[in-house]
Structure formats: structure tokens, C-alpha cells
Amino acid sequence: MSDAAETADLPRQSPRGIDDAGVTAWFTAHAPEVVPPLSYDLIAGGHSNLTFSVTDQADHRWVLRRPPLGQVLATAHDMGREHRIISALAGTDVPVAPTLGLCTDDTTNGAPFYVMDFVDGAVVRDLAAAERLTVDQRRRASESIVDVLASIHDVDVAAVGLDDLGRHDGYIARQLKRWYSQYQGSCSQVHGMSFPQVDAAFETLSAGIPRQHGTSIVHGDYRLDNCMLDADGAVSAVLDWEICTLGDPLADVGLLWVYWADPDSEAVLPNSSPTALEGFLRKSEVLDRYAAASGRDLSDIGFYVAFGFWKLTCIIAGVYARYAGGAMGSVAPEQVQGFAEMVASLAEWTDTRTREWSTS
Numbered sequence: 001m002s003d004a005a006e007t008a009d010l011p012r013q014s015p016r017g018i019d020d021a022g023v024t025a026w027f028t029a030h031a032p033e034v035v036p037p038l039s040y041d042l043i044a045g046g047h048s049n050l051t052f053s054v055t056d057q058a059d060h061r062w063v064l065r066r067p068p069l070g071q072v073l074a075t076a077h078d079m080g081r082e083h084r085i086i087s088a089l090a091g092t093d094v095p096v097a098p099t100l101g102l103c104t105d106d107t108t109n110g111a112p113f114y115v116m117d118f119v120d121g122a123v124v125r126d127l128a129a130a131e132r133l134t135v136d137q138r139r140r141a142s143e144s145i146v147d148v149l150a151s152i153h154d155v156d157v158a159a160v161g162l163d164d165l166g167r168h169d170g171y172i173a174r175q176l177k178r179w180y181s182q183y184q185g186s187c188s189q190v191h192g193m194s195f196p197q198v199d200a201a202f203e204t205l206s207a208g209i210p211r212q213h214g215t216s217i218v219h220g221d222y223r224l225d226n227c228m229l230d231a232d233g234a235v236s237a238v239l240d241w242e243i244c245t246l247g248d249p250l251a252d253v254g255l256l257w258v259y260w261a262d263p264d265s266e267a268v269l270p271n272s273s274p275t276a277l278e279g280f281l282r283k284s285e286v287l288d289r290y291a292a293a294s295g296r297d298l299s300d301i302g303f304y305v306a307f308g309f310w311k312l313t314c315i316i317a318g319v320y321a322r323y324a325g326g327a328m329g330s331v332a333p334e335q336v337q338g339f340a341e342m343v344a345s346l347a348e349w350t351d352t353r354t355r356e357w358s359t360s
Contacts, residue, residue, distance in 0.1 A: 018052060018064075020037075027056075030100060051065050066113035087099045097119045097237045100116060122229045123239070126274060133279070135279035149256065150294040157246060169212060187317070190321050198310065214248070220242075220251075221240055255304075255308035255312065302356070320343050324336050
């Protein structure tokens with residue numbers, strides 16, 4: 001028997017998080033054009049929900065999203081919620097990938113999942129990817145990211161059927177309570193993890209919450225590498241809606257500011273914030289463009305920046321706990337240690353920004 005024939009007879013190996021038989025049966029029922037067998041690739045960069053590209057024998061491509069393996073944080077991995085949001089936004093000015101369907105039957109793949117069309121484009125996750133963009137593409141990406149954020153915040157939630165996605169008031173207070181609880185849960189999963197700066201910032205921010213700046217869809221983790229760019233650099237799809245809800249739009253603006261890096265400033269997450277390159281807008285320009293596009297008053301932005309640092313610390317603490325606990329599959333020890341160091345660094349950033357805001 002030839003080597004090729006022997007290889008063809010070997011059982012295909014699917015990545016962790018994929019039950020090939022169950023997923024293939026689901027695709028056969030929901031995508032008439034599918035030509036099994038399917039192949040799967042884990043898309044790099046996801047630290048929460050797992051994202052796989054799915055390709056059939058006719059080179060049709062889709063994207064499958066499912067919760068992480070093992071540990072999950074309450075409501076943060078709700079596939080039905082994420083699918084609902086993306087489906088509702090399909091007819092708006094917000095660019096999203098068209099959805100194919102949602103599976104809530106755990107017996108199919110061990111957990112709920114949803115599938116959307118594969119959108120061709122670039123996701124700029126690091127400096128190398130950003131350097132492949134021209135200066136004009138970087139400028140266009142910056143402008144488009146800000147304009148799309150304003151479009152997200154301008155969606156009529158009642159008109160698209162998302163009026164009941166969350167409470168309309170008290171957003172920051174609820175977010176502080178929720179993320180602090182999840183941060184404490186993450187600490188309980190990792191022996192010895194404790195950052196007093198996070199506790200102190202929680203108290204300071206809770207005591208100084210500004211009046212809510214209206215109610216809108218809040219993406220919750222809006223940044224450059226959660227947007228797919230087309231050939232011109234414009235946003236062709238906004239990704240990762242897993243913690244989206246209704247609330248104060250300035251929370252998204254503050255967190256985007258945290259992620260953004262200027263040439264003369266230290267990037268909080270260097271691998272995710274290559275915006276110091278020539279062509280990208282500066283932080284002040286991002287705020288000015290958002291204010292002009294949205295008509296919103298940004299005089300309280302200092303609070304939302306401090307809150308953004310604090311929230312990001314809680315998010316990365318959860319990522320670290322999932323990696324340390326094995327929920328994200330087999331990873332190198334140095335990668336786990338890298339997340340531990342990242343949480344420690346972010347806790348210091350949080351302390352600095354919270355003190356700056358509270359004494360200004």
C-alpha cells in the first residue's frame with residue numbers, strides 16, 4: 001500500500017474543542033453546500049472563547065465559536081447571546097460577519113457553539129501585522145475603528161430587538177461588581193494570586209462613578225485586534241462580542257484609549273497595540289474624532305480610562321487563571337508565566353491611573 005493510501009486510511013485528528021462527527025452532522029443539516037469531511041484550525045489570538053476556522057472539501061469556509069474548555073466565568077461565554085447580538089446587527093451600519101446558525105445542544109460538540117461566515121480580511125494582532133499595512137491603510141484603520149465605534153453606540157437598540165439585552169441604567173456600578181467578583185474567582189483558582197491595587201481601585205472607582213452618558217450597546221472589549229480590516233484598512237467586521245451588553249458608551253472609549261499606544265508612551269499590551277507606528281491616529285485624535293462623530297461630551301474620560309485599566313486587569317487575571325488551569329489546552333509554562341507578569345504589570349498601571357484620576 002502506498003504512503004498516500006496509508007495516510008488516507010488514518011483517522012483524522014480534530015483539535016480539542018471539536019467533535020468532528022457532531023459538528024459535521026450539524027453542518028450537513030444547516031449548510032446545504034457543505035462537502036465533508038471538514039478540517040479545523042484554531043485561530044490564534046483568542047484567550048477566552050475558542051474560535052476555529054472550518055473548511056470543507058470544496059474550500060467553503062466558516063468560523064465556529066465555542067466556550068473555552070473546562071472553566072468558564074458566568075455569562076462571559078454565552079454563545080446564544082453572542083449569536084443574537086451579531087444577528088441583530090446584520091442590518092445596521094455596524095459591520096459584522098453573517099451568522100449561519102446556533103447550536104445549543106451540548107451533545108453535538110460538548111458545549112453550545114455558533115457558526116458564522118468567514119470574512120476575508122486582516123486582523124492586526126501584533127507589530128509585524130501592522131508593519132505590513134501602508135501608512136494610508138493605518139490611517140484608514142484608525143479612522144474607521146473610531147467611526148464604527150460611534151456607529152455601535154448609535155444603534156437603536158429597540159429597533160434591532162436588543163432593548164432587553166441588559167439594564168439601561170447603573171452600568172458602571174454593575175460592571176465594577178461583576179468584574180470584581182470574577183477577579184476574586186480567578187484569584188481563588190490560582191494559589192497565591194492577589195493584587196491589593198485591584199482591591200483599592202475597586203473602592204476608589206465605586207465611590208466616584210460619573211453620571212451615565214446615555215445608554216447604548218457596549219461592545220466591552222473594543223480594540224484594533226478585535227476588528228477585521230479590508231484591503232483599504234477599513235473595518236470589515238467587528239469580532240468578539242462575548243461580553244457585549246447595554247450601558248455607558250464611554251466605557252468602550254476609555255478601554256480603547258487604554259489599548260491604544262502613542263509613539264511616546266508605553267503600550268499596555270505591546271503585542272496587541274502596535275498603534276505607535278506612523279499613520280495611526282494619536283490617542284488625542286482618537287478622542288477628538290469620537291467626540292465629533294458621536295456628539296458626546298468626553299470631559300469625564302479620565303474616570304473611564306482608569307476604569308478601563310482596572311477592567312482589563314480583571315480580564316487578564318481571568319485569562320491567566322484559565323491558562324494556568326488548563327482550560328485553553330496545552331500551553332508552554334513560559335506562556336502561563338507571561339500572563340502572570342502581565343496581570344502584575346496591569347495592576348500597577350491601574351493603581352497609577354486611578355490615583356491620577358482621583359486626585360485631578
